[in-house]
Amino acid sequence: MAKPTGFLEYGRAAFPTRPVPERVRDYQEVYRSVPARVVRDQAARCKDCGIPFCQSGCPLGNVIPDWNDLVYRGQWRVAYERLQATNNFPEFTGRICPAPCEAACVLGINDEPVSIERIEQEIAERAFSEAWVIPAPPCRSGKRAVVVGSGPAGLACADQLNRAGHMVTVLERDDRIGGLLRYGIPDFKLEKWVLNRRLDLLRQEGVRFVTGAHLGVNYPVERLRQYDAMILCVGATAPGDLNIAGRDLRGIHFAFDFLRQQNKRVIGDNLEREGLVPVTAWGKDVIVIG
Ligand SMILES: Cc1cc2nc3c(=O)[nH]c(=O)nc-3n(C[C@H](O)[C@H](O)[C@H](O)COP(=O)(O)OP(=O)(O)OC[C@H]3O[C@@H](n4cnc5c(N)ncnc54)[C@H](O)[C@@H]3O)c2cc1C
Ligand code: SF4
Structure with missing residues (x-):
């Protein structure tokens, strides 16, 4: 167990975001990195429950109490090894997972849940920055x-x-x-x-x-x-449509199409040259449904 009294001593941290005046000028990630001390205190909040509902709440079965304990003790490398044993891409899930683990966290019954997703991201990023994540080509099976x-x-x-x-x-x-x-x-x-x-x-x-x-x-x-x-593994690629009056009016776009164009634009692609008609609405009012 990380720290028996951790959940009594520390509240859930409000992880800092970049200031809005800065964010409106770029498309980069909203959250800032935090010092290791903050992550350690957050990991200390884990109660190492007898039945870790967080772990069964995680679709990957991540062994969350183990890596919380290891982060609290400063054993980041072992924490990464425990994390990557169940999760191929913790640097993705640590950023974008809807975190059903946190919804299942027992501490969340009468307090705020452990910041599991953020701890996961910090473990993954530390592993990359310390060069613990290195290519490991396997022996070949011939298949x-x-x-x-x-x-x-x-x-x-x-x-x-x-x-x-x-x-x-x-x-x-x-x-x-x-x-x-x-x-x-x-x-x-x-x-x-x-x-x-x-x-x-x-x-x-x-x-x-x-x-x-x-x-x-x-x-x-x-x-x-x-x-x-x-x-x-071909995904869905099918936006959900609405069968309502006026659906055929001009200027109604799927977020799916808009986001594809926007991601291409941010990468630096020339949409006109690719034959894509950009969905733009400069100077116009837009309503977002959903
Ligand atoms: C706008 C948006 C935001 C999202 N945000 C989040 C989030 O924050 N957190 C989260 O957990 N999930 C999020 N999701 C959901 C998540 O992206 C999907 O659940 C996930 O991408 C599904 O993965 P997949 O590999 O099954 O399919 P996809 O990511 O759709 O990948 C399927 C791939 O197969 C390719 N393909 C299809 N047919 C063929 C073919 N015949 N030949 C060759 N290639 C083919 C496609 O081009 C595509 O690249 C979001 C989804 C959207 C649309
Ligand atoms: S945030 Fe991480 S631990 Fe939580 S459900 Fe998602 S993948 Fe599992």
Whole structure:
């Protein structure tokens, strides 16, 4: 257990955000990093419950009380090892997960829950900054697998198969790897260098990425016969529509289309040259539904 009286001594920290006048001038992440001391105090709030509901609340089964204890004791490297044993990409989930673990945290019954997601992010970022995350190419099994789709599901799948020694190829119909991590989720939650850093690592470990490969369209299904196994991780790519009067009026756009364009714009792509008509509304009033 981190600190038996920790939850009595420390409240949940209000993690600092960048000032609004600064944020309106860029698209970068909103949260600032915090000193290790603050993270340690937050980890100290964990009660190491007999039944850790946080752990079963986490879709990955992250062993949260263990890494809270390790962070409190300053054993960050072991904390990272415990974290990455269940989580392929803690630097993503530590930023964008809806954190059902915190909703399940027992401390949250009569206090604010442990800042699990933020602790997770800090462990992951420290691991990268200390160079504990290094390419680890495996021994090869001689088997070949193809993963179709390069969103978080496809990437996690590719990582697991690669760790098991199989030669992995990821096919992606889009012009860049990442699925909705790339073209759905905006930079203010997840800057794209975080994604690129992980992709570089996967490449160095032997995962092969092929963009512009649309299975069933410009990439014939027959070509998949060269692989021993195929995993489909093609996502949904289907925005939810509204069947209401006036839906066909001009100027109604899906957030999905807007965010794709906006992410491309932030990357520096020329939308006009790509034949995309930019969804712009300068000087106009906009209503956002949802
Ligand atoms: C705007 C937005 C914000 C979000 N924010 C969050 C958040 O903050 N936190 C969170 O946890 N979740 C968030 N989500 C949800 C999250 O992004 C999705 O749950 C997640 O991306 C699904 O991962 P996936 O790998 O299954 O699919 P996707 O990310 O959709 O990836 C599927 C990939 O498959 C490719 N593909 C499809 N068909 C083919 C084919 N035939 N051949 C080759 N490639 C193909 C697609 O081009 C795509 O790249 C958000 C979603 C959106 C839209
Ligand atoms: S924030 Fe981390 S520990 Fe919590 S549910 Fe998400 S992945 Fe699991």
